[in-house]
Amino acid sequence: MLAINDLSRLVRNERSRIMAAIARVVDRGWFVLGPELETFETEFARYCGVAHAVGVANGTDAIELALRALGVACGDEVIVAANAGFYSTTALRAIGAQPVYADVDQRHLNIDPAAAAMAITPHTKAIIATHLYGRMADVAGLRELCSRHGLALLEDCAQAHGARRGGIVAGAWGDAAAFSFYPTKNLGALGDAGLVTCPDDRIALRLRRLRQYGWKDKYVAIDGPARNSRLDEIQAAVLRERLPTLDERNKRRREIAITYAAVRHPAITHPDVDGDDYIAHLYVVRTSHREALREHLRGRGIASDVHYPVLDADQPVLCGQIARCALPVSAQATAEIVSLPCYPEMTDAEVSRVSDALATWKP
C-alpha cells in the first residue's frame, strides 16, 4: 500500500547527519533551552525574515501562547476558520476565549476576509489565518481588516513552512505566527515541537516568559497564566539539520502536485497549484463521490485521508457550548475533500501510479 506519508524514507536519506546532530546534544549534556534552540531560533527567524522566533513544545501551544502574548484573554472573541482541524479551537478553549467561526473562500478553502469582517463584534480581539494545506490565506486582506478594526492577526503556519507571497514568507505577515514541527509537517522534528515568530520585541519577551512558568528570572514569575512549553535541544538540533533542505523539498512537493493537477477528470476538482504561496503540504482534491474514489484508490494500493472530516463547530465535545453558525462553503468542502499521498520522497513511478489511478476512475 502506498502510504499517505512515509517518514522512514526521509530519515534513511539523512540518517548519518541526524544521528550526528543527536550525538552532539547528548555529548554536550544540555537538553532544554540551550545553544541548539538558540541557534535554531536565530536561523528560523532569518529564514522567515522576522525579528524573533521563540521555540515552544508544539504547534497548538504556539497558537495558545501567541494569542496570550498578543493580549487575548478569557472571554475575548477570536475569528477563525472552522475547517482547520480543531487546533485553534483547542488553543482558544485553553485560554477561555470564544472561537467565532467565519466561512472560507471557495477556491482555496482559507478564511475569507469578507466573512471575517461580518463576524467582528465589540468583543473581537484577533483573527487567526490558518494557511490550510500549504496555501497561504489572503493575508493582505486580513492585515488590512485587522488594522482597520484594531485587531491582532495571528498566522497559523503549521502547514505552510516556506510558502511565500510577493517574496514575503508565511510567518512574516502577522503580529505573530505559530508553527508546528510535528513529524509530518514540511519541516518536521522527530517528535513534537513548535515555534512562534513575531516582529515585536515586547511580544517576543512575553513569549519567552509565558513558555516557562511566566519567569522573568529563574524562579521569579511575573507574567501569566503561563505554561511549561519548551522546544528541547534534540529536536532543535534535528530541525537545524533539516531547515537548509526545506525549499528543495517543497519544490519536489509542488512538482508532484503539478503532475496530479494535470489529470483531467469530470468528477474531480483539483486544488489550485500555481504560485510560491502553495507548498503542497497536502494535496486535496474534491469530489461528490468521495467514498467511491477512496475505494478505487484502495483497490489500487493507494492510501488516502480526509483533512478534516468534522468542522470545528460540529465537534462533539462542543455540544451546546458554541452556536452553530452558517458555514456553507466549509460544510460542503468537508463532505467532498480527499487527501492524496504527496511527500518529497515519493518516486516518479509512485506519482504516476496515483495519477493513473485518478485518470482511470469511473465513479
Ligand SMILES: Cc1ncc(COP(=O)(O)O)c(C=O)c1O
Ligand atoms: C493547521 C494546524 N495548526 C496547528 C496544528 C497543531 O500542531 P501540533 O500538532 O504540533 O500541536 C497542526 C498540526 O497538527 C495543524 O495542521
